[in-house]
Amino acid sequence: MPTPSDPTTGLDQVLDALAQRFGNRFSVNETVRQQHAHTLTWTANEPPDAVVYPQSTQEVAEIVRLCAGARVPVIPFGAGTSLEGHVNAPLGGVCIDMSQMKRIVAIHAEDLDCVVEAGVTRKELNEALRHSGLFFPIDPGADASLGGMVSTRASGTNAVRYGTMKENVLALTVVTASGEIMRTGSRAKKSSAGYDLTRLFVGAEGTLGVVTEVTLKLYGLPEAIVGGVCPFPSVQAACDATILTIQSGIPVARIELLDETAVRAVNLHSKLGLTETPMLLVEFHGTDAGAREQAERFGEIAAELGGGPFTFAARPEERTKLWQARHDAYWAGFTLRPGAKGLATDVCVPISRLAECVTQTQADLAASGLIGPIIGHVGDGNFHVNLLLDMADSDEVARAEGFLERLVARGLAMDGTCTGEHGIGQAKIKHMAHEHDASALAAMRALKSALDPRKIMNPGKMID
């Protein structure tokens, strides 16, 4: 449990000042506060003392300066779709809700980049790009805010081809823990001028400052998109097909594993008639000829490994329906156990260990008597288990806790990470010491102290 080095003082004065300054863009309403600590995991709700809705970087700086002066915690809030208790306020404080910072500041089509305020969501950005022939590919499923995606180092289905947020942020505007406004980089595609401040804030989970503006890379819409589904006799075969596809240099845009349980859930939820075996959902981007060539090569690899038939989704509507079903997979899980609490977790391992890791995890689920569809961004060695839990059954909850410990231990033993894309938040803090050596943890603590000496930025998250 984190404790600030000094007791929080002057909270009331800060709240009064914010109320006066922000009027109806400030709230201490209990429902509003609880909504802002909402989390999709089982972490208890720990609401902030107040929520404020700035409309500019300058306003964010004002808020942070007020809080810093009185050592009041600051919790940045995007769309509230994080999964590990990132937006809870264990020490109270002021939640900065970015939802009124939605300006598309600039679209530089010639440079394939754009500048947006942090409250813009990925779907809103793509809507703004609709007539430009460009798109922003990073797609974690949820319609997260881009500031939030920066802060959790988000990735998702397209990352195998287009990279994660780490590779796609050119620069940030950040309000520092002392309330200064900082630009972390230029619009140059690359730079060797100094420490990589941009990458330091990507994935920092709001613990070093508030991201207020994001400069992102964009991509030309592919001329052709070809995709489809391919059943496999086993998870092993599906993973082996993935490995071979990546190794062959086929620039697959999306390659998603659904295990048999996940396929059953998706069938029930989205009224699809997919074969209920492990399945890969794939997509290829390129020229007409190029995308088709990629798909054909994938089909050959799949057949070699006993998979198939590889069914193309020729029409865009079919493809959209498939990917919507994939994105709804989290919600689809509940059809397997109506009324259950969902707990989504993720690990990521070197791809050569993926089949082993998923297979052992399925066996562990069975042995633990737990229901958990598995869905994976397998091109990156990343997979999710969506546990469906009866929280009233303390024995089941205990079994789930044991399972989660073993899942992380398994991933780490394979030279992987305890989270590929969800982040640490509150729920995985204990695993930081399992994953990182003492020197790395000491370095992270030194960075935190250097940039947030008052320990006000999203306390109780990522590192203790």
Next chain:
Amino acid sequence: MPTPSDPTTGLDQVLDALAQRFGNRFSVNETVRQQHAHTLTWTANEPPDAVVYPQSTQEVAEIVRLCAGARVPVIPFGAGTSLEGHVNAPLGGVCIDMSQMKRIVAIHAEDLDCVVEAGVTRKELNEALRHSGLFFPIDPGADASLGGMVSTRASGTNAVRYGTMKENVLALTVVTASGEIMRTGSRAKKSSAGYDLTRLFVGAEGTLGVVTEVTLKLYGLPEAIVGGVCPFPSVQAACDATILTIQSGIPVARIELLDETAVRAVNLHSKLGLTETPMLLVEFHGTDAGAREQAERFGEIAAELGGGPFTFAARPEERTKLWQARHDAYWAGFTLRPGAKGLATDVCVPISRLAECVTQTQADLAASGLIGPIIGHVGDGNFHVNLLLDMADSDEVARAEGFLERLVARGLAMDGTCTGEHGIGQAKIKHMAHEHDASALAAMRALKSALDPRKIMNPGKMID
């Protein structure tokens, strides 16, 4: 001029201890010391007090602990190919030469990654990969060490397709400024578990610690490589063709501009009969059909902009000869002015401003009476000017200084960076304050103090 917070004490004891411990892997010979401060720019030679050649991470840790105890500066040294005075020792100290750390620790072909000691050069790595069907694409021209490439955030000709070191380092082993051994990440392709220590050390120029081991992404050798040269009537036309190529989503692997002066130099040096106009040297990687399709599309774009004919280098030997000529372009420059001192500098701008930036720079060279072939990784908006100077002519040197100031100012005014890939070293420290705002500089200083409180790591570089 940097000054350590405390005067260096105990240097003699440190040198004695190192001499005893490392025997003939320790040297205070003046020639050896001067070679280790060798730099390809006009920065004066500032040799270290001694050079030591460790053979393991543990030995590096021993050396750093000894130096840290006595606050003796530590200067990591790779292959000595950096360009901005990165390896000078303005405060003396101990140079750690990594050339005896050349183990290929592991090649994980299935995972498309490898682990190598920091002294391995990029050519040595590719030689070790020769029979694996894999390669490491980052190619800054010089046969730099991989530790050095990490530390300058190197990139080069292939970066437009494969990214820079930033995108291609999975993890590092680092000896911290206090002599602890730290691993910055796992072999997972992506992670959201904590601050991105890896990216903090990539581009840190040895000012935060010594990189001793590098985990790198590898790529399958492309099935087909197609490339060639294409002359253009103007730099503007060549740049416009580049912009259109990138915007069209053609995944060009290399797209290099040589201005007319650079082509003349290359012709003289490498006995090529290239048309002496601005030229693009391009290469496409893919399947047979895919690479050919890319090349054809590029040819159409070039023709639209008045360029051409686009001549394919069909045979690998021809292609190798062309790229060797490109890589020798720095040395080729001297054929234009035998006996001159070469000074290579680089800036990087958003691609839409590239033609303007190069054209203005050519005009500035002419107006300043300076000779400087221009060569650019134009797909990234990055270009080099290789000034050829008579250092005995103080007026010319003064004109060169003025030119360099204006080049950086021009790049920054276009929302670019003062260096795309060479780094800051000593020579560009003054530009850090031109490029970064006060908050960003303060953050960088805070990071430096947090991780190197004794200020022993490569002092006088990057930030003052």
